[in-house]
Amino acid sequence: QVQLVESGGGLVQAGGSLRLSCAASGRTFSIYAMGWFRQAPGKEREFVAAISGSGSTTYYADSVKGRFTISRDNAKNTVYLQMNSLKPEDTAVYYCTGRRGLGARTTRGEYDYWGQGTQVTVSS
Secondary structure, X not given: OOOEEXXXXXXXXXXXXXXXXXXXXXXXXXXXXXXXXXXXXXXXXEEEEEEOOOOOXXXXXXXXXXXXXXXXXXXXXXXXXXXXXXXXXXXXXXXXXXXXXXXXXXOHHHOOEEOOOEEEEEEO
């Protein structure tokens, strides 16, 4: 069992930056691919970014490509999402997620573990 705890959300002006962190329990963090999803009010939860267990492969949604960067530190059991050039449409609850397996995935159903989420609000 893996437990995920997100932090780093908050209120920021458009054009600003935030870095989300997700701390995972367990001693085998490196065997889990990780990802970030987000859910805005009244919308479906959508894929944002994913990273393989080794960190060598990453995927991004088109809407965040070039602005967001996912990374991980396996020694600290932590995955990060650096968000730059934030836009009001990035406002959502951001969820950290993990899956058993090294390969990164972009589909919600392929993930096994979810954090509670952290709110990101971007004002115009």
